[in-house]
Amino acid sequence: MKTHQYIIITALLFVILFYDQDMGLNLGILAIAYAILTLFRTPEKNRTRTFLILFATSIFSGMAFAWYGDFPSFLAVVSSLLLLAYRSKNRRMKILFLIPVFIVNCCTSFCRFFSFDQWLPKRNVSGLWQKTLAFILIPLVLVSVFFGIYSAGSDHFAALFTDYELDINLWQLFCLSVLGFFIAFNYWNYAVEKLIYKSNHVLDNDFPKDSQVPKSTYSFLDLDSERMSGVISFILLNILLVFFIITYNYEQFYEVPKTPVQLSEETHERINAVILSIIMAILVIMFYFKSGFNFDPKSGLMKVLAKVWIFLNAILVISAALKNYEYIVNYAFTYKRLGVFAFLLLSLIGLALTFIKIQKKKRNAFLFNTMIWYLYGTILICSYINWGGFITSQNMKRKDFAINYHFTAINFNEKALLKYGNEKNDQKLKKQVHDKIENEKSKTSLSKILYYQTIE
Incomplete structure (x- = not known):
């Protein structure tokens, strides 16, 4: 199939799936359809x-x-x-360029729509699609536009048509058609600008050979001065971090116990400080090891000090994780507390990648190119696992289980709540949960959430 056929099919599918529907099963079907069509459309050489x-x-x-x-x-x-x-069109382009490509295409889609030669058949071949476009779609668009203009200018003209009632929401149909076409057009007909293609090498993981010569980064500092600056900086930062780890752990594990509110505030503040510290640590290392300075044969001491600093930062992350675990043991699971573990895990991964960058003399782009995949993996894990059910099932074991909180603030835990209601013979809770389930089940077929359909 040609590009315009993919656009029309998926735009039509969008309208069919979402007309008079809420978002639910329909988006899942649409996503799977897009994925399958993309597989068929992708050339064999790009199916990596x-x-x-x-x-x-x-x-x-x-x-x-x-x-x-x-x-x-x-x-x-x-x-x-x-x-x-x-990836279907660009197997070698760096993933980080996806963001500017997406933004540019959304902003230029109106202009690209009128570049018909780029997405419509270039030859006048008789066929169903050409006839549909020429005899139906284009006249229909023109008639619709001028109908709106004339209706706004004459009440009698508008009355000729408004006196008839159709069981169709024309405004919704129009909006869905525009949105569906916009999504399909930008998905199937996106373009990568030449400037982005030419900039792809900027995000290479490895240094080119002509950049592997040790030289100073700035004109006002010679190589020896810059190297010594790095050594002094990392020595001081390591000493500072050692004292911070000692005081941080003392405050967390040995100070007088605080009230739940105080403990919550302090835990959040300290974990935020740890995450910010890790980000700054990685940025400092990126600053010193961003160019040919990686290949300086005399920078061995600075590399050792940088690796020690990475190790100390990893200890700091583990300390924060232990405190968060203690916080959960004392005050139960929540989304935020699980999210803290995710951020800390990503921080550890970032530190590990920074170590690899120094060890294997990679460019700073290596960190971004690799971390984006770990971030994507985190999104997938968050979406595939029923964390609400996990939180509720774990917190149910506690004596201070907060029923109302878990009913209102935690999602997809109805099975666990029904189990708890049966165990405690809580008829009120069971009724509330069943009412919520029935409300979800009463939605139209394409608006349904399949999770609720599996609950008896």
Whole structure:
């Protein structure tokens, strides 16, 4: 099929799936359809292992949204399909360029729409699609536009048509058609500007050979001065970090116990400080090891000091994780507390990648090129696992289990709440949960969330 056929088919599918529907099963179906059509459209040479993995994650993300219909699964669907479409056409382009490509295409889509030669058949070949476009779609668009203009200018003209009642929401149909076409057009007909193609080498992981010569970064500092600056800086930073780790752990584990509110505030502040510290640590290392300075044969001491600093920062992350675990043991699981573990894990991964960057003399772009995949993996994990059910099932074991909090603030935990209601013979809770389930089940077929359909 040609580009315009993919656009028309998926735009029409969008309208069919979403007309008079809420978002639910329909988006999952649409995502899977996009993924399958992308697979068919992708040339064999571009069906790399990465592409096939993205195809699988796109299918699973569509299924996850059909099952849960929440924001993490929506984010997984969007990111998976964008990555899939990007890899379908550009197997060597760096993933980080996906963001500017997406923004540029959305901003220029109106102009690109009128570049008909780029997405419509270039030859006048008789066929169903050409006739449909020429005899139906274009006249229909023109008639619709002028109908709106004339209706606004004459009440009698408008009355000729408004006296008839059709069981069709024309405004909704129009908006869905525009939105569906906009999504399909930018998905199937996106373009990568030449400037971005030419800039692809900027994000290479390895230094080119002509950059592997040791030289100073700035004109006002010679190589020896810059090297000594790095050594002094890392010595001082290591000493400072050792004292911070000692005081940090003393405050966390040995000070007088605080009230729950105080403990919550201090834990959040300290973990935020740790995460900020890790980010700054990585930025400092990126500053000193960003160029040919990586290949300086006399920089061995500075590299050792940098690796020690990475190790000390890892200890700091583990300390924060232990405190967060203690916080959970004392005050139960929540989304935020699980999120802290995710951030700390990503911080550890960032430190490990920074160590690899120094060890293997990689460019700073290596960190971004690699971390983006770990971030994507985190999104997938958040969308595939029922964290609400996990939180509730764990907190149910506590004596201070807060029923109202888990009913109102935690999602997809109805099975666990029904189990708890049966164990405690809490008829009120069971009725509230059943009412919520029945409300979800009463939605139209394409708006349903499959999770609720599995609860008896």
